[in-house]
Each structure stands twice: as C-alpha cells, then as structure tokens.
Amino acid sequence: MRTGARSLAHIVNPLFRAPLLASLLLTLSVSAFAIAPETSSPAAPELPPAQDFVAKDRPGDSGNSILLTWKDPAGLPAEAKLQIRRAEPPAYEWSEIQTVKQGVGRYVDSSARDRAVYRYEIRVVSDATPDSAGIAGAVSAPLLSDPVTSKDNWFRAERSNSLIASILFIGIILGSIRYAQSGRKIFIRRIAGLNAVDEAIGRATEIGKKVFYIPGIQSMDDIQTIASIAILGHVARATARYGTDLDVPNKDPLTFVSAREAVKAAYLSEGRPDLFREDMVNYVTYDQFAYTAAVSARMIREKPAAIFLIGYFFAESLILAETGQSTGAIQIAGQADPTQLPFFVATCDYTLIGEELYAASAYLSREPVLMGSTRGQDIAKGILLLLGIVGVVLASFGNTWIADHLKTQ
Amino acid sequence: MNLEFGRVALVVLFGILPIIGIAMGLRAPSLRSRIPIFIGIFAGFIPIVALYVPKAFLSGETGMSSRLDLWLIILAAFALLLGIVNVVQNSSRKIGRREKGWPYAVVLLTGLAVTGSFGIYGAVTGHGIGFMPDGSSTPFKWVEDRFFQPLQSTIFSLLAFFMASASFRAFRARNAEASILLVAAGLVMMGRVPLLEFLAAPIPPLHAAAASASQFLGKLTEWIMDTPNGAAQSGIIIGAALGAASMAIRVILGIERGYLGLGKGE
Numbered sequence: 001m002r003t004g005a006r007s008l009a010h011i012v013n014p015l016f017r018a019p020l021l022a023s024l025l026l027t028l029s030v031s032a033f034a035i036a037p038e039t040s041s042p043a044a045p046e047l048p049p050a051q052d053f054v055a056k057d058r059p060g061d062s063g064n065s066i067l068l069t070w071k072d073p074a075g076l077p078a079e080a081k082l083q084i085r086r087a088e089p090p091a092y093e094w095s096e097i098q099t100v101k102q103g104v105g106r107y108v109d110s111s112a113r114d115r116a117v118y119r120y121e122i123r124v125v126s127d128a129t130p131d132s133a134g135i136a137g138a139v140s141a142p143l144l145s146d147p148v149t150s151k152d153n154w155f156r157a158e159r160s161n162s163l164i165a166s167i168l169f170i171g172i173i174l175g176s177i178r179y180a181q182s183g184r185k186i187f188i189r190r191i192a193g194l195n196a197v198d199e200a201i202g203r204a205t206e207i208g209k210k211v212f213y214i215p216g217i218q219s220m221d222d223i224q225t226i227a228s229i230a231i232l233g234h235v236a237r238a239t240a241r242y243g244t245d246l247d248v249p250n251k252d253p254l255t256f257v258s259a260r261e262a263v264k265a266a267y268l269s270e271g272r273p274d275l276f277r278e279d280m281v282n283y284v285t286y287d288q289f290a291y292t293a294a295v296s297a298r299m300i301r302e303k304p305a306a307i308f309l310i311g312y313f314f315a316e317s318l319i320l321a322e323t324g325q326s327t328g329a330i331q332i333a334g335q336a337d338p339t340q341l342p343f344f345v346a347t348c349d350y351t352l353i354g355e356e357l358y359a360a361s362a363y364l365s366r367e368p369v370l371m372g373s374t375r376g377q378d379i380a381k382g383i384l385l386l387l388g389i390v391g392v393v394l395a396s397f398g399n400t401w402i403a404d405h406l407k408t409q
Numbered sequence: 410m411n412l413e414f415g416r417v418a419l420v421v422l423f424g425i426l427p428i429i430g431i432a433m434g435l436r437a438p439s440l441r442s443r444i445p446i447f448i449g450i451f452a453g454f455i456p457i458v459a460l461y462v463p464k465a466f467l468s469g470e471t472g473m474s475s476r477l478d479l480w481l482i483i484l485a486a487f488a489l490l491l492g493i494v495n496v497v498q499n500s501s502r503k504i505g506r507r508e509k510g511w512p513y514a515v516v517l518l519t520g521l522a523v524t525g526s527f528g529i530y531g532a533v534t535g536h537g538i539g540f541m542p543d544g545s546s547t548p549f550k551w552v553e554d555r556f557f558q559p560l561q562s563t564i565f566s567l568l569a570f571f572m573a574s575a576s577f578r579a580f581r582a583r584n585a586e587a588s589i590l591l592v593a594a595g596l597v598m599m600g601r602v603p604l605l606e607f608l609a610a611p612i613p614p615l616h617a618a619a620a621s622a623s624q625f626l627g628k629l630t631e632w633i634m635d636t637p638n639g640a641a642q643s644g645i646i647i648g649a650a651l652g653a654a655s656m657a658i659r660v661i662l663g664i665e666r667g668y669l670g671l672g673k674g675e
Contacts, residue, residue, distance in 0.1 A: 062469040114465075152465040163461050173658050221481060223653045226660060230667030253488035254481075256495070262668060279499045283492030287557075289564040301510050315568060322571040336649035338642045346579035354645040358652030361659075361667045369664050377655040381648060 047124045047140035048073035050082055055120045055145035058108055060159075063152035066109045068145070070122055072102050080126040084109075085142075087119045094121065112150045120145040158409045172383075173376035180372025188374055193332050193350035194363045197231075197308075198238060200330040204305035205242040211235065212304040212329070214295060214320065216311020217251040217288060220258050223358075224336050228311035229255070229262050230361040231334070235308060236266035240275055248281040249298065251291040256283045292316040296323040303327045309344065310334035310357065321347035334360065415466040415473040422451045423480070446663040452477065453661035496521065524552055593633055600630025 051071040058067040068084060084107055085094045100107055112118060124140035180186050204211045213235055215228040232248065239246040248263060250256035260281040267276035284294045296319060299307065307324040309317070310333065317333075317340040324331050325347045333344035334352030344351045352360060355377070362370035391402035427444050434441030455477055459468035468474050500514035527549040531538045538549040546554060580595075582588040659665035 060463055062463045062465045062472065064465075152469065153463050156461055156463050159461055166457075169654060170658055173655060177664070219481075219485065223656055226668050227656055230665060233667040233669075250492070252485075253492040254485050256492050257488045258668065265669060278495075279502070282499050283495040285496075286489065286492075287561070289561045290557075293560070293564045297510075297513070315565065318571050318575060319564070319567055322575055336645075336653065338645045341645070342579075343575060346575040354649035355652030358649070358656040361656075361665060365667070370659065373655050373659050373664065377651050380655075381651050384647065384651070 047077075047080065047126055047129060047138050048075060049140045049143050050122045050124060051143070053120075053122050053143040053145055055118070055148040057148065057150050057153075060153050060156035063114045063150055064110065064112055066112045066118060066120070066148055066150050068107045068109060068120055068122070069105060070143070071105065073124070076102055076124060077126050077129055079128050080124050083123050083125045083139075085121050085123070087121075089116055092119070099125065114150050114152065117147050117149050119147055161405055162408045169376075169380050172379050173373050176376030176379065177369050177372035180368040180375065183368075186368070186371045186375050188359065188363055188371060191352070191356050191359065191363055193334065193352045193356065194360055196330070196332055196350045197235065197364065200306035200308075200332060201235065201238045201242060201244055203330060204239075205244045207305050209305035210245045210247050210302055211239055212295075212299065212307040212324075213246065213248045214307070214309050214311070215248065215250065215255055215259055216309075216313050216335075217291065217316065218255070218312035219252040220254045222312050224312040225252075225255055227336075227358050227360065228334070229258050231308075231310055231357075231364070232259055233262045233266050234361070234364040236263040237270050240267045240270035240272040243272070243275060246280050247298070247302075247304070249284045249291070249295050250282065251284060251286065251288070253283065253286070256281065288314065288316060292319050295320060299323050299327050299329075304329050306330045306332070308332050308334075309348065310352065310360075312337065313340050318343040318347065324348075413466065413471070415469075415471070415476065418466075419473055419476055419480070423448060442669075445669050446666065449660055449669075450663055453657065457661070493521075524549065527552060593637075596626070597630050597633055600626040600628075 051073055053068070053070040055066055055068050058065045070082070072082070081099050081101055082104075083099045084097050086097045086109065087094050097109055097111065098107055109118075109120075121142040121144045123142040126138050129138040201211055213232050215232060216222075216225055218225045220226060220229075236246060238244075246263065248259050250259060260278075263281050264273075264276055267273055284291050299320075300323065304324075304327065307327075307329045309320060309324070309331065313320070313335060317335070321331060321333060321344055331348035332350045332352070333348040334357040335341055335344060336354050336357050338354070341351065341353060345353075359374045359377075362374045387402060387406070391406070394401065395403055427448060430440060430444040430447070434444065455467070456474050459472065459474035462468065464472075466472055497518065500518050502508075503511050503514040504518075527547070528538055531547050531549050536542070536547050538547055538553075540550065541547055576594070580587070580591040582591050656665065660668070
C-alpha cells in the first residue's frame with residue numbers, strides 16, 4: 001500500500017498534487033454521504049429477553065443436576081431460540097450448555113456436579129434477525145440466575161401417591177395376616193389347577209414315571225420365577241413323600257442353583273434325603289431354543305406322567321406345551337403374563353392364570369400366614385376395583401381427580 | 410480405597426453378615442436356614458427404598474440399588490460355571506452308564522468342547538468371538554453362523570405347526586365358550602390375514618370416512634382385540650400385579666419361604 005502511494009507520488013507532478021488530493025477527498029466525501037442512507041441497516045428490532053428465569057436443584061433426584069425454568073417472552077421471531085449458558089468454578093467463564101426451541105420452558109442440566117456453585121444465564125438468539133451492527137445473529141440481553149448448587153435429595157415427592165398406596169397395601173396384608181393368625185377361617189376359592197397337583201403326582205407314582213417341572217426361562221430376579229420355585233418346593237415335597245422321580249431342567253443358572261437348593265431342602269424336610277439325586281435338578285443351556293429343543297426331546301424320550309410348566313415363558317411356551325401334550329402327560333401350567341396364557345389354556349389340562357400363580361404357595365400349604373396375605377391381596381383388589389368404578393363414573397362427568405392422583409412417575 | 414457408604418453397606422449386608430451367620434450357624438443349624446431369609450429381606454428392601462429415596466448412596470448410578478444389580482450379574486456368572494459343571498457331570502454319567510439317549514450326550518459334550526475351545530482361542534489370540542481383522546469369521550462365529558443359528562431357526566419355525574395343531578384343538582365348538590372363541594378367532598384371523606382381507610373387500614367398510622384405510626373386518630378385528638380382549642387382559646394384569654406385589658411383600662418380610670424349600674415352622 002505504502003509502495004503504491006509512493007509510486008503515485010513519483011508519477012504525478014508536485015504542482016498538481018494538492019488540487020488532485022483535494023478533489024479526490026471531495027469526491028470521496030460526497031459519494032460517502034450519498035451512499036450512507038442506502039447501505040446502513042435499519043435499526044435492529046431488539047429481541048426481548050426471557051422472563052422468570054429460575055435455576056434450582058432438581059427436586060427428588062440423586063444429585064448432579066440443576067433444573068432451569070423460564071417463560072418465553074411475547075413477540076419472538078419464529079426462528080428464535082433460547083441459549084442457556086453456564087459459568088462454573090474456578091474460572092467462572094460463560095460457556096454454552098444448550099440451545100433450546102421456544103415453548104420448552106424447562107431444561108435439566110445433567111452435567112452439573114454436586115456442591116459446585118453455578119450461575120446460569122439465558123438469552124434469546126435469532127440467526128435471521130440482524131443485530132444493532134447489521135450483522136445477522138441478534139442476541140437479547142441475558143437474564144441471570146442466582147447462584148445454585150446441586151445435591152441429592154431424600155424423597156421423590158412425585159411418587160408420594162405410590163408410597164401411600166404401598167403403605168396401605170402392606171398394612172392391609174399385615175392386618176390380614178394378623179386376622180389369619182387369630183385362628184379365624186379364611187376362604188380361598190377352589191383353584192382347579194392347584195387341586196390337580198397331587199392328582200398329577202399321584203398318577204406319576206402309580207404308573208412309575210417321572211414328574212417334569214419346568215420353572216420358566218427367567219432368572220430369580222423375576223417374581224414369577226420366585227413363585228414357581230415356591231411351588232416347586234411343594235411339588236418336591238410330594239414327590240419325596242411318594243418316592244416319585246422328579247426332573248427339573250433349567251435354562252437360567254441362578255434359577256438352577258435356587259431350584260436345586262429348594263428341592264434338596266424339600267427332600268430333607270420330608271425325611272427322604274436318600275431319594276434326592278444331584279441330577280434331579282439339572283442345567284441344560286442358556287439359549288432359549290436350545291433349551292426348548294433339549295426339554296422337548298427329553299419329554300418325547302422319557303414320556304413323563306406329569307409336566308409342570310410354571311414360571312415365565314416366551315415363544316417356547318407353545319412348543320413345550322404341545323410336545324408335552326403329544327406325550328399324553330397331565331400338564332399344569334402357570335403364568336402371570338397374558339401374552340403366553342392362551343397357548344397354555346389351549347394345550348394344558350390346567351392353567352394357573354395370573355394371580356393364581358402367586359396364590360399357589362398359600363393354597364397348597366394352607367399356612368395361615370400365607371392365606372392371610374392372599375386375603376389381603378383380595379381386599380386390595382376390591383378397593384382398586386371400587387376406585388376404578390368411581391374413577392370411570394367421575395371421568396364420565398369430566399372430573400379426573402382420581403385418574404390424576406393415580407398417575408405414577 | 411473407596412469407602413463410599415453404599416459400597417461398604419453392601420459388603421457388610423451381603424458379605425460380612427452372612428459369613429458371621431454361617432460361622433454361628435455351625436453351632437445352631439436353625440440360624441443357618443435363616444441367613445437366606447435375611448439376605449432376601451435386605452435385597453428386597455434396598456430397591457424398594459431406592460424407589461422413593463433418591464439419595465446418591467442408595468439410588469445413584471453407583472448407589473446400592475445399582476450395585477446390587479451388578480452383583481446379580483456376577484452371581485449369575487458363578488452360577489453359570491456351576492451349570493456347566495452340572496452339564497458335564499450329567500452327560501459323562503449318562504455316557505458311562507450307557508443310559509437311554511447317551512449318544513446325544515456325546516454330541517452335547519463334543520459341541521461344548523469344540524465351541525468352548527473356539528471361544529477360548531478367540532480370547533487368547535485377542536480376536537474375540539466376532540470377526541477376524543481381515544473381516545472373515547472367527548472359528549467361534551463360523552460355528553455359530555453355520556450350526557447354531559440354523560438349528561435355532563429350525564426350532565423356532567416349529568412354532569407355526571404347533572400353533573396350527575393347538576388352534577385346531579382349542580377352537581372345536583364343544584360348548585358355548587369354545588364356540589364364542591371359535592367365532593372370535595375366525596373373525597380376527599379374517600381381519601389379520603391379507604388374503605382373507607382381500608377376499609372380504611366387497612363387504613362395505615364400517616366407517617365410510619375410513620374406507621381407504623381399513624375395511625370392515627380390519628376394524629372389527631381391532632375392536633375385538635382392543636375392547637373385549639383388552640378388558641380381559643387388563644383384569645388379568647391388575648390381578649397379577651397385586652399378586653406379584655403381595656408375593657414380593659411375603660418374600661421381603663420373610664413370610665414366604667417356599668422358594669428356599671422351607672415349609673411350615675422352618
């Protein structure tokens with residue numbers, strides 16, 4: 001640039017240099033004034049800031065999160081968004097943590113750390129709106145939050161309804177157990193499938209064939225498997241009493257270990273440890289269909305007299321039950337999940353449907369404590385039924401109070 | 410050493426206390442049988458309390474409840490080892506005694522040994538059980554793709570035949586209930602099977618506005634599945650949920666001991 005100016009000075013005669021510069025300056029200033037109204041942008045419409053911006057520890061959580069709430073200002077351009085920024089220790093420099101659309105109104109910052117003090121700000125940004133300098137990307141004035149820290153909490157208030165219902169339910173169950181322990185008679189309706197347990201084992205004893213007990217394919221973290229192992233205990237007691245052979249093939253390793261302990265304990269308690277063999281409760285494989293193939297093949301080869309299919313089953317339910325049906329064995333199935341129930345109903349002689357599976361332990365043992373809990377369960381069901389009917393009637397008249405208060409989070 | 414409260418509490422509840430219990434149980438057998446009940450009580454209470462108390466030591470990412478789930482996986486791994494030992498013992502005995510079906514036990518043990526050794530080979534060489542660096546299958550993957558998967562599909566495909574035979578037995582109109590079942594099943598099948606839907610096309614649609622989207626049978630099928638079937642399923646689900654909750658309370662309070670093989674008074 002300087003080289004260019006110097007070369008111009010060499011070319012132009014010094015006599016003409018002053019008038020030339022003056023005319024050049026005049027031309028430039030005139031042209032500048034002439035252009036100015038056309039090129040300068042109109043005054044940028046200021047973006048309104050967000051309102052009621054609050055940052056607080058998210059209630060009812062395990063910590064490490066801050067809840068931010070705000071209200072969108074009126075009159076925002078359609079494409080405007082809200083940018084949330086955070087200043088954190090030790091430098092307290094602002095950094096963007098999220099940009100959200102309008103209408104959201106809340107954001108949970110899950111990257112916060114407990115006990116650190118943060119400040120948040122929210123500002124409206126719009127790529128399409130020009131700022132005061134005429135450059136696209138206007139930003140509103142920021143709205144600052146008070147300093148805030150995250151901490152873990154002692155109670156999830158949104159689950160209060162569930163807690164109250166659980167306490168009531170436990171109270172009803174314990175009250176019913178106390179009622180049963182007082183010696184008063186408790187009625188449990190006849191459950192055909194459970195009445196047939198002894199009949200099935202008796203038949204196996206008569207014809208000298210095995211009893212197959214299949215405890216589902218789920219692990220011990222499933223309540224249906226626990227219920228199934230409880231029923232297996234009763235079946236094992238009966239087979240120990242009658243001296244009938246029992247075969248319990250397992251798919252899940254934890255269920256296998258639990259089933260073996262339950263059967264061993266049952267044989268011990270019946271005073272027949274000599275009849276217990278380690279291979280009575282055996283492990284097959286962890287794969288669903290390999291297990292199904294192995295158990296089906298054993299059913300066909302060994303032709304058991306009675307087959308119990310009690311626990312949690314999936315697609316293998318029908319394959320196992322149909323194979324068992326083809327061997328002519330008495331089949332008793334039990335499952336609480338309605339998806340596989342139709343298959344069992346279609347193929348088995350008796351099916352424990354839903355809650356009957358959980359009542360089986362009480363029904364078979366006739367232990368007052370267990371019978372009492374079954375009565376409590378029925379009382380709770382009655383209350384729920386009543387609530388359901390009242391809720392439906394109220395909702396039909398536009399009152400959703402019951403429905404709203406029964407929602408869980 | 411990380412001495413978080415949750416971690417220490419779990420070790421005390423599920424490690425130290427049971428060991429002390431077992432040691433004391435050597436003199437008092439009745440105590441020994443109670444140890445699993447106590448473990449059941451603790452293991453049951455922790456997730457329930459964690460549902461309502463969000464304190465980090467209890468229900469945080471590394472809290473007691475989450476750790477308990479991890480412990481279950483570790484326990485399952487040990488139990489799987491017991492299972493494999495059981496398979497080997499039972500199959501060996503069957504072969505040794507030439508029991509009925511012993512050749513199948515030979516196939517089982519051969520499969521276990523071959524697949525297991527391929528898995529160990531993959532672990533030792535660092536190739537794993539998926540693909541080799543050049544994109545070809547590892548021996549384990551080769552066995553899985555060429556033997557295991559086809560066999561698995563074969564067993565699963567049997568379901569179609571069993572479904573037909575079970576339906577035939579279930580839908581025989583022996584009484585009023587079975588007849589209702591037969592009619593409902595027939596209608597649902599007609600609505601769900603594309604060929605029957607096609608054949609039923611001349612029947613006018615249930616709702617004129619939905620004529621292009623769904624035909625009469627399709628709508629009827631939806632109604633049967635959602636309304637009477639849905640209502641019955643809801644009844645079963647509510648009953649089962651209460652039964653499960655009741656069972657869980659019995660287990661947690663140590664009332665239900667059948668799953669431990671213990672009966673009345675034990």
